[in-house]
Amino acid sequence: DAGVIQSPRHEVTEMGQEVTLRCKPISGHNSLFWYRQTMMRGLELLIYFNNNVPIDDSGMPEDRFSAKMPNASFSTLKIQPSEPRDSAVYFCASSPTGNTQYFGPGTRLTVL
């Protein structure tokens, strides 16, 4: 299994631009998580999907952030408009419900 796949691995954009991060979970996993990692705040859960349905989005920082999971094999995290303080590493993780979360390699986002 290829594990969780994220793209792009690196993204550099200018303030105000729309950014879309992509994730392909491990096949057969019905839970998907988006995390953000920064030096200041560490690893934070942004949103959790179960069977493609958003269950807990209490960690989404503000309305500029949105996430979708149109099917079991694809999810996106969108930031519009992006701001310099959104610069971070964004991780996607998947799991069989209630079990170990497997993290992808992350997307390093830099907003200038």
Added chain:
Amino acid sequence: QQQVKQSPQSLIVQKGGISIINCAYENTAFDYFPWYQQFPGKGPALLIAIRPDVSEKKEGRFTISFNKSAKQFSLHIMDSQPGDSATYFCAASPMNTGFQKLVFGTGTRLLVSP
């Protein structure tokens, strides 16, 4: 109450030594305590986990010690090796949310010197 406090922030251990990382929590609803290992440029990976019905769990050179009354848990790495050099995160989750809603510690950067 949602925080998990982790120490030390960084740790240097000689090859063959014991690495010890500590975590403390306040939320008594937490009942799942994993440790994750993260190498540079990679995502965190589950190393070992414990539930509060046991006080210790060992997997190879890695041991979790859990003190429910003190609300503390720690990771011990025996016979530390240079390949163990990584950042280690403790985490905790309440299971009454229906999923692993992990709250992570701030991380410990471990360097094992040859």
